Amino acid sequence: xxxxxxxxxxxxxxxxxxxxxxxxxxxxxxxxxxxxxxxxxxxxxxxxxxxxxxxxxxxxxxxxxxxxxxxxxxxxxxxxxxxxxxxxxxxxxxxxxxxxxxxxxxxxxxxxxxxxxxxxxxxxxxxxxxxxxxxxxxxxxxxxxxxxxxxxxxxxxxxxxxxxxxxxxxxxxxxxxxxxxxxxxxxxxxxxxxxxxxxxxxxxxxxxxxxxxxxxxxxxxxxxxxxxxxxxxxxxxxxxxxxxxxxxxxxxxxxxxxxxxxxxxxxxxxxxxxxxxxxxxxxxxxxxxxxxxxxxxxxxxxxxxxxxxxxxxxxxxxxxxxxxxxxxxxxxxxxxxxxxxxxxxxxxxxxxxxxxxxxxxxxxxxxxxxxxxxxxxxxxxxxxxxxxxxxxxxxxxxxxxxxxxxxxxxxxxxxx
Amino acid sequence: xxxxxxxxxxxxxxxxxxxxxxxxxxxxxxxxxxxxxxxxxxxxxxxxxxxxxxxxxxxxxxxxxxxxxxxxxxxxxxxxxxxxxxxxxxxxxxxxxxxxxxxxxxxxxxxxxxxxxxxxxxxxxxxxxxxxxxxxxxxxxxxxxxxxxxxxxxxxxxxxxxxxxxxxxxxxxxxxxxxxxxxxxxxxxxxxxxxxxxxxxxxxxxxxxxxxxxxxxxxxxxxxxxxxxxxxxxxxxxxxxxxxxxxxxxxxxxxxxxxxxxxxxxxxxxxxxxxxxxxxxxxxxxxxxxxxxxxxxxxxxxxxxxxxxxxxxxxxxxxxxxxxxxxxxxxxxxxxxxxxxxxxxxxxxxxxxxxxxxxxxxxxxxxxxxxxxxxxxxxxxxxxxxxxxxxxxxxxxxxxxxxxxxxxxxxxxxxx
Numbered sequence: 107x108x109x110x111x112x113x114x115x116x117x118x119x120x121x122x123x124x125x126x127x128x129x130x131x132x133x134x135x136x137x138x139x140x141x142x143x144x145x146x147x148x149x150x151x152x153x154x155x156x157x158x159x160x161x162x163x164x165x166x167x168x169x170x171x172x173x174x175x176x177x178x179x180x181x182x183x184x185x186x187x188x189x190x191x192x193x194x195x196x197x198x199x200x201x202x203x204x205x206x207x208x209x210x211x212x213x214x215x216x217x218x219x220x221x222x223x224x225x226x227x228x229x230x231x232x233x234x235x236x237x238x239x240x241x242x243x244x245x246x247x248x249x250x251x252x253x254x255x256x257x258x259x260x261x262x263x264x265x266x267x268x269x270x271x272x273x274x275x276x277x278x279x280x281x282x283x284x285x286x287x288x289x290x291x292x293x294x295x296x297x298x299x300x301x302x303x304x305x306x307x308x309x310x311x312x313x314x315x316x317x318x319x320x321x322x323x324x325x326x327x328x329x330x331x332x333x334x335x336x337x338x339x340x341x342x343x344x345x346x347x348x349x350x351x352x353x354x355x356x357x358x359x360x361x362x363x364x365x366x367x368x369x370x371x372x373x374x375x376x377x378x379x380x381x382x383x384x385x386x387x388x389x390x391x392x393x394x395x396x397x398x399x400x401x402x403x404x405x406x407x408x409x410x411x412x413x414x415x416x417x418x419x420x421x422x423x424x425x426x427x428x429x430x431x432x433x434x435x436x437x438x439x440x441x442x443x444x445x446x447x448x449x450x451x452x453x454x455x456x457x458x459x460x461x462x463x464x465x466x467x468x469x470x471x472x473x474x475x476x477x478x479x480x481x482x483x484x485x486x487x488x489x490x491x492x493x494x495x496x497x498x499x500x501x502x503x504x505x506x507x508x509x510x511x512x513x514x515x516x517x518x519x520x521x522x
Numbered sequence: 523x524x525x526x527x528x529x530x531x532x533x534x535x536x537x538x539x540x541x542x543x544x545x546x547x548x549x550x551x552x553x554x555x556x557x558x559x560x561x562x563x564x565x566x567x568x569x570x571x572x573x574x575x576x577x578x579x580x581x582x583x584x585x586x587x588x589x590x591x592x593x594x595x596x597x598x599x600x601x602x603x604x605x606x607x608x609x610x611x612x613x614x615x616x617x618x619x620x621x622x623x624x625x626x627x628x629x630x631x632x633x634x635x636x637x638x639x640x641x642x643x644x645x646x647x648x649x650x651x652x653x654x655x656x657x658x659x660x661x662x663x664x665x666x667x668x669x670x671x672x673x674x675x676x677x678x679x680x681x682x683x684x685x686x687x688x689x690x691x692x693x694x695x696x697x698x699x700x701x702x703x704x705x706x707x708x709x710x711x712x713x714x715x716x717x718x719x720x721x722x723x724x725x726x727x728x729x730x731x732x733x734x735x736x737x738x739x740x741x742x743x744x745x746x747x748x749x750x751x752x753x754x755x756x757x758x759x760x761x762x763x764x765x766x767x768x769x770x771x772x773x774x775x776x777x778x779x780x781x782x783x784x785x786x787x788x789x790x791x792x793x794x795x796x797x798x799x800x801x802x803x804x805x806x807x808x809x810x811x812x813x814x815x816x817x818x819x820x821x822x823x824x825x826x827x828x829x830x831x832x833x834x835x836x837x838x839x840x841x842x843x844x845x846x847x848x849x850x851x852x853x854x855x856x857x858x859x860x861x862x863x864x865x866x867x868x869x870x871x872x873x874x875x876x877x878x879x880x881x882x883x884x885x886x887x888x889x890x891x892x893x894x895x896x897x898x899x900x901x902x903x904x905x906x907x908x909x910x911x912x913x914x915x916x917x918x919x920x921x922x923x924x925x926x927x928x929x930x931x932x933x934x935x936x937x938x
Contacts, residue, residue: 112601119609120815121622121797123804126599133601137594155596157812163592172588176579178553179787180571183542185528185549193535206537211627211789212813218660226673243809244634246661257642257806366812371595373627373789373813381537388539390673393659396573396782397628397789399536 109133109145127485129475137162140499140506142483153498153510154483156453159342159367160413161501167370167409174405181396182209188401192408197378199349199411201358206384209376209399213338213365214242216375217301220361221246223379223387224299224332232290232297234283234326237266238489240308241301241336241363250301253308253489265289265297267322269306272313279314280321287329297331299361304351305340307495310488311448311455319355332383333357338365338375339453343414343500346424346451354450372406373397419500426507427451430496433511441518443469448493452502455487456494465490469521476517482510525549525561543901545891553578556915556922558899569914569926570899572869575758575783576829577917583786583825590821597812598625604817608824613794615765615827617774622800625792625815629754629781630658632791633717636777637662639795639803640715640748648706648713650699650742653682654905656724657717657752657779666717669724669905681705681713683738685722688729695730696737703745713747715777720767721756723911726904727864727871735771748799749773754781754791755869759830759916762840762867770866788822789813835916842923843867846912849927857934859885864909868918871903872910881908885937892933898926 112133116124132150136143139161142150152162160167174188182189193207210216225231233250235241240251248254249261265286270279283300290297300322306312323333340351341364352359360383365375376398377384387393397403414420427450434447434456443466445457458469470492477484487495494514498506528549532540548566552559555577558566568578576583590604598605609623626632641647649666651657656667664670665677681702686695699716706713716738722728739749756767757780768775776799781791792814793800803809813819830836843866850863850872859882861873874885886908893900903911910930914922 109601112603112606115606115610116601118621119606119613119623120598121624121800121804123801124598124624125808125810126601131601134594134596135602137596142594142596157597158595162596163594165592168588168591171591172584175584175587175787176581178550178558178579179574180550180553180558180578181573182536182540185525185532185542185547187528190528190531190535194531197535205534207535208537208540212631212811214631214811215628215660222661222664222674243811244631244660244662245638248638248807254808257803258638371591371813371816371818373816373819384537385539387673388537391664392541392670394541395628395630395659397787400787400789402787403789 128478132478140502149481151482151506151509153496153502154485155499156339156344156497157366157371158499159370160410160417160419161499164370164413166413167406170405170409171372171402174402179400179402182399186401188404189399192404195408195411200362200378203358203380204362204378206379206381207376208379208384208393209374209403210395211373211375211397213363213375214244214247215395216363216365216377217242217247217336218244219393220334220363220377221299222391223361223377223383224334226390227383227386228298228330228332230296230298230330231263232295232331233264234286234297234300234331235264235266236269236302236306236309238309239301239303262293263295269309269312270315270318272315274315276315276317276321279318280325283322283325287325297326297329299332299334300326301334301336303336303339304354305345305453307339308487310493313448320357323357332360334361334363335359336363338363342367342410343420343423344451344453346420346427349420368410369403369406370410372403374403374407414500417501423451423500426502426504427454429504430454430507430510433507437511437515440515443518452498452500454496456496457488458492458494465492467492470494472521473514473517476520477513480513480517482513544894548894556918565897567898567922567925569912569918570901571915572755572760572913573782573787574915575786576826576833576835577915580786580829582829583822586821586825587788587818590818595816595818598815602817604820605815608820611824611827616778616794619774619796620778620794622795622797623792624795624800624809625790625819626811627789627791627813629779629791630660630663631811632779632781632793633658633663633752634660635809636750636779636793637715638807639777639793639799640750642806643799643802644714644746644748646712646714646746647679648711648747649680650702650713650716650747651680651682652685652718652722652725654725655717655719678709679711685725685728686731686734688731690731692731692733692737695734696741699738699741703741713742713745715748715750716742717750717752719752719755720770721761721869723755724903726909729864736773739773748776750777750779751775752779754779758783758826759836759839760867760869762836762843765836784826785819785822786826788819790819790823830916833917839867839916842918842920843870845920846870846923846926849923853927853931856931859934868914868916870912872912873904874908874910881906883907886910888937889930889933892936893929896929896933898929
């Protein structure tokens with residue numbers, strides 16, 4: 107079937123508004139490691155997809171999934187060892203205060219649960235988020251995800267803060283949190299939580315000044331709120347420096363939300379929590395998630411943790427990430443359109459700017475399409491959609507990084 | 523590992539508040555068809571779990587899942603044929619006006635999306651639900667799920683109606699919807715939707731009088747609202763009489779929510795919608811679901827539809843359901859505690875009453891535990907928790923029904 111016919115069928119069955127990548131959509135049919143193949147048999151280096159965290163169709167994960175699916179798949183209302191083995195392995199990667207887990211099917215469900223827990227346990231209603239964030243697609247979570255307009259409008263219980271760049275003064279920037287708390291107080295509310303994606307991915311990956319996150323969290327706690335760390339983007343060793351993004355700062359979260367890469371594509375997500383919070387919430391609300399924590403999902407999640415350790419993927423992210431970073435800085439010397447690269451490990455952002463230093467989303471868009479023509483998949487992010495987003499599966503090698511850098515160099519030459 | 527140790531580990535890792543079945547929890551390790559095995563090797567007839575819809579670990583579904591997981595698993599931002607083949611097969615089972623699909627990971631996400639769509643497309647805020655319903659666990663959906671108290675309290679945009687029993691007057695009962703509309707109007711609102719589980723499972727499976735649903739839907743539409751049919755419980759042929767519960771009434775929904783049995787345990791759910799609603803919503807909101815509609819989920823969902831057709835499971839539900847129903851009525855003649863059985867096909871409810879005709883949840887609870895001792899898994903439902911809930915995987919045979927009836931007979935003898 108031609109891609110045109112496929113697109114027509116898609117519009118008929120899913121609607122023309124369902125989001126697609128690329129001006130000319132890409133029809134993929136197979137994946138392995140860090141590479142995917144389209145319907146014409148063309149191969150692409152995947153430098154974008156973080157969901158297949160340990161590599162597309164990793165045999166250890168697929169094997170674990172298939173074996174458990176053939177054995178038993180039921181809800182957590184029966185006793186089962188699979189979820190306990192996984193929960194033990196997962197919580198072992200966190201501070202010992204974060205000892206309990208509630209598993210869900212999506213990052214949205216994790217955000218929903220964390221916020222319900224924070225509100226029920228603090229008795230407060232307010233939420234502090236950044237002014238360009240994304241935490242999910244349910245009504246409540248979409249209404250606090252400031253990167254997109256929503257038909258529901260902004261929730262009146264939400265206040266926003268601006269995430270500072272590296273050269274800002276941390277204490278001065280954190281005054282935004284004080285202002286948010288004061289604004290909530292004026293409306294008769296106190297904060298239930300501050301919600302931070304600990305790598306600020308949607309925000310365009312600003313390198314926040316040392317002390318900013320710590321100060322923002324302290325101010326929120328003084329006002330009675332909790333710290334929810336959203337690890338959907340930086341989690342599972344992606345930064346190369348730590349298993350979880352929040353470990354890069356000196357503040358232990360009260361609740362951590364997990365999503366996308368957790369099951370290597372299998373719908374697995376969850377909340378890691380202080381024991382007292384999960385217990386208090388269970389006393390106040392009947393929370394049950396039919397698919398959350400089923401043994402097949404847990405087998406997939408556990409296999410992902412095993413591959414990360416066995417293949418030393420965090421170390422790989424640090425090593426290859428450093429090479430990629432160096433290469434991107436070098437490209438910046440050759441191409442005037444490239445601003446200072448940002449990010450860590452295998453999560454890098456490259457802003458494109460015009461001659462006056464103004465964000466140049468048109469150039470970024472052309473670069474994304476040009477890279478695809480050269481067999482490399484990437485995307486873009488940030489408030490002005492001008493930051494190239496490089497976020498490959500974790501087994502990305504030094505040779506893969508070199509291929510990406512060469513393709514980017516060539517693409518920029520062609521755009522000049 | 524002993525079950526006591528397992529329970530202790532579970533409390534430590536998931537919290538003691540995570541819901542479990544049975545006074546003495548059951549540790550299951552294997553499933554096949556309509557049977558499951560515990561850690562001591564004891565076999566149970568599963569007459570309760572609807573998630574493994576076509577039978578535990580059905581080889582056709584497991585095979586489809588494993589094959590696709592080894593081929594490719596990415597989001598719907600790339601073109602893919604798997605989702606289109608599945609969407610085509612799925613929508614073919616609906617009225618032709620319900621031509622489009624948005625896939626999600628859970629029934630909660632389906633309820634969230636349907637309600638967001640209804641509110642965005644009608645411009646109205648109100649929701650009409652029954653006074654003892656369950657539609658999911660997000661903040662907004664939990665706040666309209668009247669079967670459980672929630673720490674958030676009831677959403678002020680929600681109005682409830684009481685679902686009538688078979689002997690009620692349909693028009694009189696539907697006046698409850700008029701009252702709900704009037705109450706919303708007093709608060710300056712109009713209904714965005716009425717939300718009906720079309721078999722009223724949580725409500726205790728009342729057999730509503732003919733014309734009730736139709737009249738309730740018509741009144742809601744006159745006031746500007748849509749009809750959302752929740753098919754998480756009655757869907758996929760369970761009633762034996764129709765592929766979807768709403769087909770039992772003469773009213774075509776505007777939106778249909780799907781969940782639990784859709785992927786035979788794989789986290790798959792979704793909304794089937796009128797084309798114009800899905801398109802209008804896409805124009806108003808950026809909705810993207812990372813795992814929703816991934817090719818592995820779609821392969822599992824499609825395999826479930828294939829097994830239902832190949833094994834004539836809807837016909838089986840009708841035939842075996844009729845035998846089960848007859849047997850339950852016969853048991854009612856032998857045991858005074860049994861009220862009139864209700865339900866259809868392979869979804870039956872059996873109320874337990876005391877001598878004065880008052881709900882007797884203690885007897886129901888004893889029966890559930892007694893059935894487990896006799897190797898049959900069932901549960902209970904309804905406002906007073908007094909209705910035995912019989913809802914087995916669909917390949918439940920006549921011999922299985924006879925086993926269940928014999929075990930119930932024996933259990934009731936032992937309780938008398």
